[in-house]
Amino acid sequence: MIINELTDLRMALDLALELKDKGLIHVLKCYLNAKKSHDLYMMLKIAICGPKIVSKTNQNPICVIVDDFQKILNIADVSGRLLNIIGIYHYGVEGNYCSHIVSGSEVSIIMKEILTRGPLAEKFEIVVMDYLNHISALELGRTLAKKYEFELPEEHNIYLAKYTIGLPYYINRILYSVHKSKEKVVNAEVLSNSIAQEITRGAIYKDLDVQLLKYIKSNKLSIVRSILYFASNYEDEPIQIEEIAEKLRVPKVVVKMTLSQMSMADLIESREDIYYNIPDHIVRKFLKIQYFREVKKIPPMNLEYKEKVELLSLLRDSQKINKILVQSKMLQLIYSWNNRMVPDQIADWGMRNAE
Structure with missing residues (x-):
């Protein structure tokens, strides 16, 4: 009250x-x-x-x-x-x-x-809860596929776990979208369509759009959308403040201040005064599709076209599935080496060296 x-x-x-x-x-x-x-x-x-x-x-x-x-x-x-x-x-x-x-x-x-x-200060021990590890994300995919009564081949389950970085909400929403499509077997196109559906007009889209709109309104930052779009193009590389400032024709300090504020809202990742995109492929795709037309000043795209854009992009990505499949099998072997579960840190070290 x-x-x-x-x-x-x-x-x-x-x-x-x-x-x-x-x-x-x-x-x-x-x-x-x-x-x-x-x-x-x-x-x-x-x-x-x-x-x-x-x-x-x-x-x-x-x-x-x-x-x-x-x-x-x-x-x-x-x-x-x-x-x-x-x-x-x-x-x-x-x-x-x-x-x-x-x-x-x-x-x-x-x-x-x-x-x-x-x-x-120093009175609390901070424990960060990470995403689901690889094995748990795969298990969730299998469980949901069984619940929704369709076949999810292992390679596509692996791709989904990798693409969603193990976030249960994303995995559930995408597989629920598959369920609504009434497809009985998931292939690359079905999975792509489901991800496209969720990012462009499904529950994930609505959730991200509301959160971002709420943030923009509460902070009164008029260039947030444009900066997020340009920042998303740097993928895993450091975000170049000077380049974005030149494209938007604003002072560098404005871009840096906006990135700093967005890092407080978990829209951008900050590491020792260097800014990166958050490791979330879903958010990156959402930003690129949602704000491309605004930054480029093109007429609004209808939902069908937006889905096709996302679908084509994802199908190109799906060519990496074989590599991801090999990495996943290696990771499973590392995790369960000699029938013993290996701590995440050791498994992650093994994967980095395997790559």
Whole structure:
């Protein structure tokens, strides 16, 4: 429940009194007093630490799900001065009574801006959850093919696992698209059509489009789309800021600032002040198709044409399947060498040397 007006706060307090909720009563009274005295810092502190105060007072553990966390970095007072309120979270997140669950791009912001500096620095051990490893991604493909009742040849399952970098959401959506096509056997064309469908108008397309549109609106960056398109053309190579600046006829600092902000939203990867595309082929294809017409100033493409563009591109990529198949078999051998499971790090080292 979002409370904006003073009357709503008083109504909430009346409800808390009726429910005899000691924690909520305490928080609301403190907030009302801070609001009455125009103490902005105390209002923010109570708002951030309120859930913990309620849970601790009531001896009843709760959790807070944090979304759009980046907005707290832009909170300003009436004069427009940005308020540094990150430190307030020091108290708000401590203890076992009020867990804070963070998802999406906010994870990167918290890692870069909170857990590595200030009062919370070195107090947490950061564990990054990676994508599914190769073996698990293949197993998921087989399981979904069985569930959706079609045949998925191993070489195409391997290609899908490689193409989606092991993201379960992508694998599921693409194979569900195969299921909707009512095809009983997956070949290169069926797989290409399903990926094209998802990237150009399916659930993956809608999800990526909403996320990107939301980011652009919240940050008011007019050249995000163009920069993302040009950046996607560098594939796995470092993004050349100067070249993009020349193409867009804007200062280099503008491009660099935009890339830096996009790295906070996990749209771009930053490594020691050098920027790269995220290792996500689906997002790269989406960006190229979605924003090609905008950057090149060509008339809007209809969905059928966009699918054909994606299909042709993917079919050219599918010629690499034989190489991927060999690599996959080698990886499986490395993983299960002498009937023993080998840790991912050793298997990855083996694959790099095999290539």
